[in-house]
Amino acid sequence: MKEWIFTTDHKRVGILYLIGSMAAFAVAGIMALLMRAEQFNIGLGVASEPTQYNTWLYFHGAAMILGFLIPGLTGFAANYLIPLMIGAKDVAFPRLNALSLWLFWMGIVVALLTFVIPDAPDIMWTGYPPYSVKTAGNTAFYVFTVHLIGFSSILGAVNFLTTIIYMRAPGMGWMQMNVFVWSLFTGLIVQLVFVPVLAAAVTLLLFDKYLGTHFFDAAAGGDVLLYQNLFWFYSHPAVYVIFLPAMGLLFEIISTNAKNRPFNYNALIVGMCGIVLITGEVWVHHLYTSGMPDWIRIGQMVTTLMISVPVGVMVISLWGTLYKGAITFNTAMYYGVSCLFLLLLGGLTGIPLAMTALDLHLSETSFIHAHFHFIMGIFAAFVVFGSVYFYFPKMTGRMCNEALGKLSFWLNFIGVNVTFWPLFIIGVKYGMPRRYYDYARIPEAVPYHHVATFGAVLVALGITLMLVNWIYGAIKGPKAPENPWRSASLEWTHAASPPPHGNFPAPVTVSSDWTPYNYK
Ligand code: HEM
Numbered sequence: 001m002k003e004w005i006f007t008t009d010h011k012r013v014g015i016l017y018l019i020g021s022m023a024a025f026a027v028a029g030i031m032a033l034l035m036r037a038e039q040f041n042i043g044l045g046v047a048s049e050p051t052q053y054n055t056w057l058y059f060h061g062a063a064m065i066l067g068f069l070i071p072g073l074t075g076f077a078a079n080y081l082i083p084l085m086i087g088a089k090d091v092a093f094p095r096l097n098a099l100s101l102w103l104f105w106m107g108i109v110v111a112l113l114t115f116v117i118p119d120a121p122d123i124m125w126t127g128y129p130p131y132s133v134k135t136a137g138n139t140a141f142y143v144f145t146v147h148l149i150g151f152s153s154i155l156g157a158v159n160f161l162t163t164i165i166y167m168r169a170p171g172m173g174w175m176q177m178n179v180f181v182w183s184l185f186t187g188l189i190v191q192l193v194f195v196p197v198l199a200a201a202v203t204l205l206l207f208d209k210y211l212g213t214h215f216f217d218a219a220a221g222g223d224v225l226l227y228q229n230l231f232w233f234y235s236h237p238a239v240y241v242i243f244l245p246a247m248g249l250l251f252e253i254i255s256t257n258a259k260n261r262p263f264n265y266n267a268l269i270v271g272m273c274g275i276v277l278i279t280g281e282v283w284v285h286h287l288y289t290s291g292m293p294d295w296i297r298i299g300q301m302v303t304t305l306m307i308s309v310p311v312g313v314m315v316i317s318l319w320g321t322l323y324k325g326a327i328t329f330n331t332a333m334y335y336g337v338s339c340l341f342l343l344l345l346g347g348l349t350g351i352p353l354a355m356t357a358l359d360l361h362l363s364e365t366s367f368i369h370a371h372f373h374f375i376m377g378i379f380a381a382f383v384v385f386g387s388v389y390f391y392f393p394k395m396t397g398r399m400c401n402e403a404l405g406k407l408s409f410w411l412n413f414i415g416v417n418v419t420f421w422p423l424f425i426i427g428v429k430y431g432m433p434r435r436y437y438d439y440a441r442i443p444e445a446v447p448y449h450h451v452a453t454f455g456a457v458l459v460a461l462g463i464t465l466m467l468v469n470w471i472y473g474a475i476k477g478p479k480a481p482e483n484p485w486r487s488a489s490l491e492w493t494h495a496a497s498p499p500p501h502g503n504f505p506a507p508v509t510v511s512s513d514w515t516p517y518n519y520k
């Protein structure tokens with residue numbers, strides 16, 4: 001126990017991040033089930049009052065993004081894999097790393113206090129004023145959660161950027177790095193630049209609510225849209241803090257299991273860098289329905305559509321990596337291949353949203369809800385799940401049960417489609433609003449909500465089986481072979497499973513023709 005609490009070993013830090021983020025995921029998942037139960041029919045009253053629904057929505061959104069996806073990718077996966085992939089003994093600043101971890105855990109604890117404090121926060125994950133300032137709910141706890149987790153992620157970004165720049169094994173050139181390392185390098189630059197903006201925005205919110213300032217109070221000369229602009233100035237890039245590392249991990253899973261190098265590696269890296277350049281210029285597409293001059297709307301439509309170019313390059317690269325591959329279909333690869341479908345679905349539904357003329361109608365409907373769940377929530381979650389299966393033998397020295405893994409995969413995959421397809425349809429057909437507690441005026445939507453709630457139950461079952469599989473596998477699973485997926489990456493070829501403190505038996509050097517994707 002003590003060795004874990006005081007650990008500075010990046011692998012243990014990574015595993016503690018994984019446990020924290022899965023805890024956030026589980027509680028946020030229960031909130032999702034409660035919301036789906038409420039929406040199952042009109043006027044059910046599962047929530048004792050409407051604000052309780054808002055609290056569920058708050059916890060679900062905030063915990064999924066700030067507690068699960070970002071820490072799952074830039075905390076767990078980055079910690080566990082970066083030093084191993086670049087042949088380093090640890091991260092650049094191991095103690096700072098431990099501080100990041102415990103700040104993150106404190107954030108999770110503060111978020112969980114939602115369920116015991118009298119006036120729980122009820123402000124989505126967005127915290128828009130004026131509601132967040134006027135509500136009786138405890139907006140401060142939202143702000144503190146953002147502060148703690150935000151500070152943790154800024155420290156993490158500094159640590160990993162330094163590690164990647166300075167601690168690569170002698171001989172490892174930039175264009176020899178794993179795609180995952182590049183994806184974090186780019187994703188963390190975005191994180192470092194934009195998180196402080198969110199921290200500032202929520203701090204001003206705190207001042208408005210508790211100290212009587214009027215930054216966002218139009219009646220007193222403030223500007224209510226200022227908050228939305230600051231929020232999305234961070235939160236659009238935040239989707240790439242999730243999307244980029246998720247893409248990177250996906251390449252590791254797909255290349256290794258298809259025994260093919262990432263197709264068009266150079267273009268892929270340029271695409272990732274391109275996203276870093278464009279991602280700060282598109283946030284206004286989240287505000288199309290607020291008043292603004294046409295030239296801004298149209299300009300934002302152009303920049304938003306431009307983002308599809310590097311995203312498209314990455315997706316083509318993924319398909320190309322599968323081309324003529326010798327594919328092994330293990331559980332990790334099931335998740336990997338399903339992500340190609342999720343990307344297509346999420347990406348293609350993003351394009352109409354980028355068009356102002358269409359978005360004005362679709363904005364704030366359940367179409368958006370389905371779009372961002374597929375492209376961000378489910379896509380990134382499936383990558384995290386796939387990567388846990390993929391690196392399970394490395395982390396535990398044991399294997400998971402493949403049959404149970406595949407069964408739970410199918411429950412999850414079918415479940416998410418059954419949940420979200422109806423929401424696409426009723427968003428377009430009836431303008432079903434998102435974030436609503438009840439929908440008495442749209443009785444036509446009831447059957448669709450029945451289906452969606454049924455889908456959520458399938459996912460809950462799938463996730464439960466997956467967790468059972470992981471826990472059982474970690475304790476009782478059969479011993480893993482040294483390199484079960486026959487990877488060529490350093491973490492498999494040069495380190496034991498699980499690797500000891502310090503990672504490698506001898507310092508690693510690589511030659512100029514080495515690549516982590518050499519499957520000869
Ligand atoms: C093909 C590229 C994409 C395009 C053109 C696109 C376009 C859009 C647009 C215009 C909106 C705002 C709609 C509105 O609120 O009225 C939106 C919402 C959203 N998108 Fe995408 N998107 C794309 C890819 C992505 C990716 C890769 C992610 C995440 C990794 C993502 C995550 C989100 C989220 C989270 C929201 C909703 C946020 C909220 O209001 O709570 N999108 N998308």
Ligand SMILES: [Cu+2]
Nearest residue numbers: 236283285286
């Ligand atoms: Cu956006």
